[in-house]
Amino acid sequence: MPRRFAALAAALAITTACLAPAVSSAAPAAEGPLATSQDTGGFRLNLAQVGATRTLTLPGQNTDLPLVLAVPAGTTPVSIIGDASLPAYVTGGDIDVLQGDRLISRTAIEGRGRAPITLPLNGIQVDDTTASVELTLRTHLRTDGYCNFDPLDGLRLTSAEATFTGTPTAPRSVSDFLPAALTKVTFYIPSDPSSAEGAAAVRLGTSIVAHYGSAAPAQIETRALARDATMAPPPAADPLERQVVIAGNLPGGLTLAPGGRYLTLGGDQLENEAEFLSSNIAPLAMASKAIPGNPLPAPQLAREVADLADLGVGDQYVSTVGWPSVSFGIDQTRIGRPVHDVRVQLIGTYTPPPSGSGGRVVVRSGDTVLDSWPAEGSGTFDRWVQIPDDVLHRFTAVTLTVERGDTRMNCGDAYRSSLSLSSAGLIESSAVSSAVPPGFDSLPQALMPRTQLAWTQGDVADVSRAMMLMTGLQRLSVAPLGVDLVAMADVDRLRPAVLIAANGTGLPELTLPVTSQDASAIDVAGVDGQPAVINEPTTPFGSLQVASAVSGSATTLVATSTGAPELLDSALRWLSADPERWNALRGSAMLMSKDLPPVFFVSPAVPEPAHTLSTGGRIGIGIGIVAAIGALGLGVWAALRRRARGPATSPH
Template structure:
């Protein structure tokens, strides 16, 4: 029985795909993980948790693997020299569960807090940490510095559970996912693979999940090995007779999920995996139908709360501020600028003092005013497009002047209303250029074209889509199209041309031959405003892999081209380098990244920005992301680094 999205029913059909034998083979034993210890980043948190101020409370959420109990949170609290020690309190629902002293040595205080009394709800625990610091001097209040919890880990007791029904297949903690497809996958299989990778990549984005695509061994429809620790496996099978989702070897260490069908049938099985109805699939076999595409949630007008911006209050002595972080991809493609209507309150100054409230992005002051006795904020201001990166912080700062004494002067508070309104000025042409336009340029959807269509090409497409997905909390929805169709399309597209045989059909800033590299620069390169091409000739073979983000002016779209000079392994090396650390994707701001042999990849900026239409925005359009950099003469080397440390904010439910 086929069922629609309005109901989930068990199908009783036994697995029999074109005479394939029942899946009852025995894998090498792989027991569940016992008493695991996981880092906060693996549990969906940040690598470093900031405590900005002398007395501050931070909310945390930690995922709990099924079958285990959280026991202890450990780490090291790094204190700046202004603090000599203090205490750290563990809170749950307003109750203090544990208080520990902070004993400092070499600016570090070891932390160990019991978690077993915190109830697990929906596969996670939520609690708060409150730090109260002892100051080393008398005038600490003029500049309250930040302490940071480093090396945070949670120790669990018990053994991780294997899934027994489809609803429980995806654990709260997952390090890796392997998707198995036929050696020559159909377009529907490619589409389903990209849907699974992008949707689960978004769901597990904060955990930096690793997703691989592999070919099934010939003549089988099961993985060749059992999954590893915190790994899941999915097999895609093309079947015109039987569309379904089935948990094979339920409850065993070698459990895996099989999705079968063709066309929209197979795609529906893939969509089920991150749909709100998945928890209703409490069987080992179900069929999904009628799920449709995911709606685009980007908007032109939204409140701060609708943009996911919370914790808009701060209090301190003499000086305090609130940071309003805006993720550009939550706004509709493309944004030429913002208009903000900011409302809120502040503590009025005593008669003998005065003050100033300023609103800024970076070093650019957008608005300022003198506080009065009303204590209210009601301001409107513009944020021009060139100030908007992938993530932009609008800083509202309140400064007090006059006689100030620590421990005697009344603190000042600043509160921004979460109903403050942000309006985006839409344009059809991006203000920025190259990789800086991503991921916004790929919303609500992006086409994917493969020059060969092999499993290897599909894996490369997953690498690129996953890398771009890591830049945004908003879903990227990839759709597979034919190469010829994609070349003339007006849709944003990812092109995978591993051997470089078809890249000459596309607009490009980079051209490669056996021993020659050409980079074309545009926009006011000379008095005639003509294109300028720089050529690098080498004595030997130039083995290079490249990734480009190109503005296709003819079709008014951004395209991403992954290619090499007849050396697919060189492209694979570049993608592997990017995937090894998501921070490297965030560092992509130019137009091209090239890796020659096993050298460090080099990023090139070749254009300022796409030409803007005269009436593109209500706000004046400024110069692009920076002074034009002539490619090859000026380059920015991307150095191997650890993932950028993110300051912890309250985690949204996955």
């Protein structure tokens, strides 16, 4: 990740991404038909596609993990499969699958490291109303002695998938066009798209990602069709893939093609139709054609004060041997705007430690202690804790622990203690014009609740770029992100915006972190005088940059290049190839040159947050003077002297 340099009193940071061994300008390959299951003769989906995660962790010797898995119509869940791994000292155990109080299956786990495992789901009941199953995984692990078990260890199930029998049924009405599990969605627009057609495609793509949340399809593509009376796309290869044709010359409303092959949006209310499909009134569209009524309300700002429950945090209770601990997260996207001066009210109970044991209640975010106080005999707490701005992230993890100095852990001498946290604790925060933290970590909350979207060409390529940008940003947020398409000349600098100028021209006056007039001399915001570096030979690049709010203006995300639109496309495809890369973005600019990995840059005008993501791509943070030759991944960057410090750990 980033390297920080000082150039004549200016600090720069550049990161060469090591998240992928190489960069390809090709689009992600299509998955094709559903992956078949050799055991059942049906098909399988990874758990991320059905609303969970591909890695399941069950810490402790006896642990419950509730899951809700989507079930496509016409199919039956058969099993959960994956690779189970246990701590070296665990001799074996069992894992149960329960639905309510009913035992669905019990599977033995062998204590031999990592091994394939199959958890049968025979007889599990599917909720037809929600097209899902609710179940609980429960572990019972064995060791040579009770006291030999570390409560932080446990079972890990990796590469987890769900297997199904049956064939997903084709949609029969507009209301069931979006399946319970969606593997891919392709948008078709005319080869000469209007602004309304392009805006509708981007809005619908963004709302579909918001609708599916963590289970949103990794593949979202935009393609062109010749404008004619039918505009029928080629057949989809996957029964859980969906195709949407958007064209103003088609009949008005949302129309399902015969056999449910694809959906068309037509007429002069395209954006309203796009908003309708994933709305909570879409289930009322019970026919093969639907004409929405009045436009749906736009996303609204959250209130000034919300409780933990409003941020998705439920009541928590833990009982364990040793120090009990609970965790929760403060998600700025749930608040619906960038904030600072965050305070959280912690309300709960704990097992009172004996007098003189040195018991304390400690609140941390990562390695930073936010607050602590002596544990009292009442066993209750109600305390406000401040989250400093330099600790605040898009998602800030907070951990509450009851610690004591006389913990007994000898066999037969261990004790159990408990800790609870109420979801009724309040959250207070103040709105801020300059996002905290700055740069990519300020997105998408700095663009909420609605952002302007503007492009210079408005062709299929621009619509595709906007689709990759807005769906990528939406993946970072639980709350929906509103999008308003405007002309580039009409962009209001007092409102947040996403601007696309693929060839580098046509942007309003902005101060970007990194600029280059000739793809050779590179200027850096905040560094006056001569260029920060001159590349020989000239090295064009595409970039994604955050122009932070200054002088009353709002945050602006800019997608541009030094006259090389194909390099901007390479950068966006690289991000889209793995949705997790959006969450890993740091700094204020991402630059992509030909045949090299992307580079991340931290502007001296936008200091890097104190806590940044730690990955294998981090090289270190250095302070020195720029003078000699180094790589931007493009050309010439340098540092005469560097002093490296270890990367801080991010809670998210």
